[in-house]
Amino acid sequence: MSGVAAALQEALGDRVVTDPEVLRMLATDKSGWWSEGGALALVEPQSLEEVQAAMRIAHEHGAPVVPRGTGTGLAGGATATPGSVVLGLGRMNRILEVSLEDELAVVEAGVINQHLSDALAPHGYIYSPDPASKAISTIGGNIATNAGGLLCAKYGVTREAVLGLTAVLADGSVLRTGRRTVKGVTGFDLTALLTGSEGTLAVIVEATVRIRPIPAGQVETVSAFFSDVTAAAAACAAITAARLRPAVMELMDAEAVAAVSAYLGRSPAHPGAAYVLVQTDGPGAAAEAAGVLAVIEQAGGGGVEVSHDAASGEALLAFRRSFHPALEARGEVLVEDVCVPRSALAAMFAAIERISREHRIAIPTVSHAGDGNLHPNFVLPPGAVGVPDEVWAAADALFEACVQLGGTLTGEHGVGLLKKRWIEGELGTEGLALQRRIKAAFDPLGRLNPGKVY
Amino acid sequence: MSGVAAALQEALGDRVVTDPEVLRMLATDKSGWWSEGGALALVEPQSLEEVQAAMRIAHEHGAPVVPRGTGTGLAGGATATPGSVVLGLGRMNRILEVSLEDELAVVEAGVINQHLSDALAPHGYIYSPDPASKAISTIGGNIATNAGGLLCAKYGVTREAVLGLTAVLADGSVLRTGRRTVKGVTGFDLTALLTGSEGTLAVIVEATVRIRPIPAGQVETVSAFFSDVTAAAAACAAITAARLRPAVMELMDAEAVAAVSAYLGRSPAHPGAAYVLVQTDGPGAAAEAAGVLAVIEQAGGGGVEVSHDAASGEALLAFRRSFHPALEARGEVLVEDVCVPRSALAAMFAAIERISREHRIAIPTVSHAGDGNLHPNFVLPPGAVGVPDEVWAAADALFEACVQLGGTLTGEHGVGLLKKRWIEGELGTEGLALQRRIKAAFDPLGRLNPGKVY
Numbered sequence: 001m002s003g004v005a006a007a008l009q010e011a012l013g014d015r016v017v018t019d020p021e022v023l024r025m026l027a028t029d030k031s032g033w034w035s036e037g038g039a040l041a042l043v044e045p046q047s048l049e050e051v052q053a054a055m056r057i058a059h060e061h062g063a064p065v066v067p068r069g070t071g072t073g074l075a076g077g078a079t080a081t082p083g084s085v086v087l088g089l090g091r092m093n094r095i096l097e098v099s100l101e102d103e104l105a106v107v108e109a110g111v112i113n114q115h116l117s118d119a120l121a122p123h124g125y126i127y128s129p130d131p132a133s134k135a136i137s138t139i140g141g142n143i144a145t146n147a148g149g150l151l152c153a154k155y156g157v158t159r160e161a162v163l164g165l166t167a168v169l170a171d172g173s174v175l176r177t178g179r180r181t182v183k184g185v186t187g188f189d190l191t192a193l194l195t196g197s198e199g200t201l202a203v204i205v206e207a208t209v210r211i212r213p214i215p216a217g218q219v220e221t222v223s224a225f226f227s228d229v230t231a232a233a234a235a236c237a238a239i240t241a242a243r244l245r246p247a248v249m250e251l252m253d254a255e256a257v258a259a260v261s262a263y264l265g266r267s268p269a270h271p272g273a274a275y276v277l278v279q280t281d282g283p284g285a286a287a288e289a290a291g292v293l294a295v296i297e298q299a300g301g302g303g304v305e306v307s308h309d310a311a312s313g314e315a316l317l318a319f320r321r322s323f324h325p326a327l328e329a330r331g332e333v334l335v336e337d338v339c340v341p342r343s344a345l346a347a348m349f350a351a352i353e354r355i356s357r358e359h360r361i362a363i364p365t366v367s368h369a370g371d372g373n374l375h376p377n378f379v380l381p382p383g384a385v386g387v388p389d390e391v392w393a394a395a396d397a398l399f400e401a402c403v404q405l406g407g408t409l410t411g412e413h414g415v416g417l418l419k420k421r422w423i424e425g426e427l428g429t430e431g432l433a434l435q436r437r438i439k440a441a442f443d444p445l446g447r448l449n450p451g452k453v454y
Numbered sequence: 455m456s457g458v459a460a461a462l463q464e465a466l467g468d469r470v471v472t473d474p475e476v477l478r479m480l481a482t483d484k485s486g487w488w489s490e491g492g493a494l495a496l497v498e499p500q501s502l503e504e505v506q507a508a509m510r511i512a513h514e515h516g517a518p519v520v521p522r523g524t525g526t527g528l529a530g531g532a533t534a535t536p537g538s539v540v541l542g543l544g545r546m547n548r549i550l551e552v553s554l555e556d557e558l559a560v561v562e563a564g565v566i567n568q569h570l571s572d573a574l575a576p577h578g579y580i581y582s583p584d585p586a587s588k589a590i591s592t593i594g595g596n597i598a599t600n601a602g603g604l605l606c607a608k609y610g611v612t613r614e615a616v617l618g619l620t621a622v623l624a625d626g627s628v629l630r631t632g633r634r635t636v637k638g639v640t641g642f643d644l645t646a647l648l649t650g651s652e653g654t655l656a657v658i659v660e661a662t663v664r665i666r667p668i669p670a671g672q673v674e675t676v677s678a679f680f681s682d683v684t685a686a687a688a689a690c691a692a693i694t695a696a697r698l699r700p701a702v703m704e705l706m707d708a709e710a711v712a713a714v715s716a717y718l719g720r721s722p723a724h725p726g727a728a729y730v731l732v733q734t735d736g737p738g739a740a741a742e743a744a745g746v747l748a749v750i751e752q753a754g755g756g757g758v759e760v761s762h763d764a765a766s767g768e769a770l771l772a773f774r775r776s777f778h779p780a781l782e783a784r785g786e787v788l789v790e791d792v793c794v795p796r797s798a799l800a801a802m803f804a805a806i807e808r809i810s811r812e813h814r815i816a817i818p819t820v821s822h823a824g825d826g827n828l829h830p831n832f833v834l835p836p837g838a839v840g841v842p843d844e845v846w847a848a849a850d851a852l853f854e855a856c857v858q859l860g861g862t863l864t865g866e867h868g869v870g871l872l873k874k875r876w877i878e879g880e881l882g883t884e885g886l887a888l889q890r891r892i893k894a895a896f897d898p899l900g901r902l903n904p905g906k907v908y
Binding site for chain 1: 553554555556557558578599600602606607610611613614623627628629630631633634635636637638639640641642643644646647649650651655667670671691694695697699736737738741742793794795796797822825826827860861862863864865866867868869873877880881882884885886888889891892893894895896907
């Protein structure tokens, strides 16, 4: 056993795991990507003080620390690096406080996203950020990646929901940021800086998050098929242009529709059909859904389905939610996460079609159309180990097209390991240098999640 | 003329002002506070390149730089420091782009907040952040202070509206942050970090901001008087508890009501009356206003007025908007800006009453009750030069009470010069040290707005 693992065990006892099989699995996450691995120990603290103790010991031994939730990341951001101590926050899963009057909750980092909403539901409240992984991912991990989801266009991403954080710096000292108030401008906004920092600045241990009343009225859902993805994207643009503000607006291209249809054993509407699903909520939900329906019919949508309550709406959403399982069943994929200005959505889909054709690789794509965020999934050749060069070449072309359209390489998954190769292209050399100086202000010895992002 | 002023004039000609009377006025802002002053020159650039040129020259001469918009700050954040070059961005006032499809605008930093909304109105769009100064303050200045306003509880503060920034660092290099997309997690969120940084990190030159459709439906307004501020605060809490989400919810205490009544030549409802004004908007506006009215009546509101359109709603709001003019007419005031969790609103008002009594100073107070943000105004004794010690003592007591209630010392005005004395109390010694390291990552020589905030 390494010196740091022994020291951790002496201080923290059975919070420390050194079982080689457990450590081996820390090299991967839901992206399917494997890092070089080589974690020396997994520590699963149950209090702020235990996080501090672990950090101090790692600091004394010069060991890198990789913070990790439940390992559901899609960019390799929480995978073990060689010689690292992995700090698993999953056992810090207590909801410490719910204040309906202040519309906030205080949670430990390891609370599962859905568990908070479950706890709030009897009071008529919800925690809005809803990454597709919400049933299995932690709020701490969501904050580390500034996770998005289906509801973002109307209700904002994770950053908008975080009021304050308790975090531990690389040397074991505690940093408290933000506040319990909805406004506040005392000092730099370190809460926002830590949100999306992917474990490179500090270990997030506790969060004060906004909660919201579940909107009044019924959830209305409208879904339709379109002849092709261009027509579907045009329908989405027309919905925004009509000043309708859906809670959910999802678009699936023909490859994605075909994959899900095959997975569910359904026959698709027709070959090449793309799919759009729109949900409205709140007091104007019915009127907005009627507006959405009118736009969809005018834009040539067919096979329209309409539902007037949340339960049947969720049944319609099941088609969209089956996308990731359908692809997992087909084998390994490289999940991309580009985001373009909404006006460029159709152009980005066209670019994906072109890249798919030119590089001869299937790229089924789903999109949170309300915010221009697309998830092109590069399906890897059977038996591929890691990502083959020709898939990287296609991904390079995708990134280039995205940036030319004014987009960004990651909308909600983070940079992690998988998108490192493009970060300088987006931030620029000087921007990247400044980011590194900020990193050094928090973590001068570069011990926190080294090798990720930068 | 100083060396730096001469060099600036040589490079930038009539963009440079050295008239002593103009320079003298740069020592103050709308807070009425005067800094030590001593600006060597005012530069009014009209392009990014001119900003860069001015910054490079200041850098070479070792001169501090103070970025300034139209000087409407309420915390002294943009007042001249001795030997400084003041960079006035007011002439960079072009709206560079409006994209309805992407729901964004690109503006130079000197664009007046209201001018953007005026330009958007014919398209049915609005720029939501609405500080009370919106008719005279610049968007760049709003971003520098993360300005709030009346609509924040529903539509968010300035930070939520800023997608990306172009800024110039102390050495003249250009930093571009953020993006044109509504989501994005590539690198640390420097857009959020610059928002509210009060000119201490970089000079904001251009901003990409979100715009929103003007909500459908009529604006509904309900106003009422209450026997005292505690009853009024309880009514506001009950409105939130009823899950109503007003666009505007303002509360004025008895001192504020009396001051405005006297200013407008009206007799107040009755001595000691506090005032609440609530506006609802969007498709559910009428139903929400009915809900608000029911809560207000149940909570003992009297003298109720109701309006069903934006114009008559604005007429009702005039009573609230007359607060600052009413106080200006009475002489000098120290405007505070504390923000507490909504649940502590009544307790904060009680603390203000106590402090007013104990320190024998009038503290008329208005509140954005939807977000727990209060503006206690310390009325200075006639003929006071600066803030007398006894007023500072009362302000100290206010800050202490606010922090004990879980609040923050500034909700939307910034720290500037006026709130520096309390910042360590809120951020803690280590938190403050980290903030200073971040400052150094941007501005290692400490040239940008020195003496402010930190």
